[in-house]
């Protein structure tokens with residue numbers, strides 16, 4: 001009964017997290033639904049075995065942990081979490097803490113925190129298996145005093161950026177899982193924008209995969225330096241194990257998804273927070289999966305992307321930079337909307353800080369975002385001194401990329417929506433006057449007159 005913490009669910013993430021916790025010097029008791037998995041995990045623990053107590057029943061798990069207990073759940077999000085909580089609670093003392101480290105929907109976490117069944121934290125963990133094993137980015141949600149009980153463990157296992165742990169409490173209730181969700185939405189858009197530029201290099205410039213890999217590797221030494229650019233280069237260079245052909249040439253271009261991008265988009269709509277780049281990225285994944293219809297379209301209209309040149313690599317790099325900044329601006333604005341709507345106080349600059357290492361969207365640009373959001377709190381990232389200067393320098397390139405791509409049949413849903421966001425966000429007199437006129441015409445919805453009067457109508461309202 002002296003383990004510092006317990007963990008349930010020794011799958012990909014749970015096993016990696018348990019090993020990480022043990023490695024950082026905390027005694028941990030573990031349990032898995034399928035007992036053999038627990039035994040295998042303990043058998044291969046090596047040097048860490050002394051800190052790991054494998055257990056084969058929930059009762060034994062609970063008995064192995066020091067009071068007040070803390071138990072991490074790393075099981076699939078949704079019903080499995082509720083079922084696990086229901087099975088565990090009757091075995092626990094009133095002040096024992098359950099911590100869900102899976103990818104829960106933040107509304108489920110809100111509900112579980114509010115439920116009177118006992119102390120609960122919802123913690124978003126990013127970085128995949130490698131991150132979980134050696135240092136993830138950790139976004140906590142729930143009561144501060146509960147977070148304080150495990151903060152030493154969370155900061156010890158988290159990634160470090162120049163010594164600063166990438167772990168923090170985001171706010172009450174589902175705040176941690178909300179921030180993790182937006183992280184994943186940004187991840188979708190960042191990945192999609194890179195894929196769009198890859199398409200121009202491949203089908204527009206006719207570059208081979210190795211040369212494309214070289215471009216990404218080169219960009220990874222500049223302002224675009226990031227984990228996603230780095231792995232894009234590695235993916236482009238990789239060869240198929242079965243045939244030796246370039247790996248990308250044998251991957252069916254139909255993107256999978258587990259839903260966090262979709263959650264981000266749906267939630268953004270509820271918050272009236274514009275995240276068009278993220279929406280475009282989710283739509284692009286959905287469309288990509290329609291292989292038969294796309295084949296039909298090519299049969300009917302001919303393939304869209306045509307070979308072209310006229311975009312040099314610097315223009316593409318700058319266009320991608322502009323797109324990336326606009327996508328992150330949208331993500332942070334969504335976090336601001338949640339702060340406003342939920343009465344949270346999401347620590348914007350701290351969020352950028354804990355995304356600098358450990359998570360999938362880690363990048364050197366996030367370093368600048370952290371200091372910028374600190375210096376100019378509450379300002380849309382695109383209007384901050386630092387990023388406005390970069391956008392002034394790069395939005396022309398983004399326009400070139402989008403224009404040339406459109407003329408040559410290359411679809412750029414995320415990059416072009418980023419450009420539309422940019423242009424709408426710098427236009428005082430847009431075109432919603434027409435929309436308001438139409439709404440008033442057919443529904444007498446009224447409009448605000450430029451003289452300041454509300455509830456005004458057009459001539460059709462008379463009589």
Ligand code: NDP
Nearest residue numbers: 009010011012013014033034074075076077080102103128
């Ligand atoms: P795995 O499928 O690898 O492992 C799932 C684990 O949960 C297994 O230990 C399994 O036990 C257990 N389990 C499944 N269903 C139940 C149930 N009904 N009751 C009790 N235990 C159950 O999943 P991951 O480790 O990949 O994911 C775990 C969580 O982490 C998910 O919420 C996921 O979204 C999240 N996550 C995953 C990331 C990743 O890169 N994979 C990144 C960040 C978060 P058994 O051995 O008996 O099947």
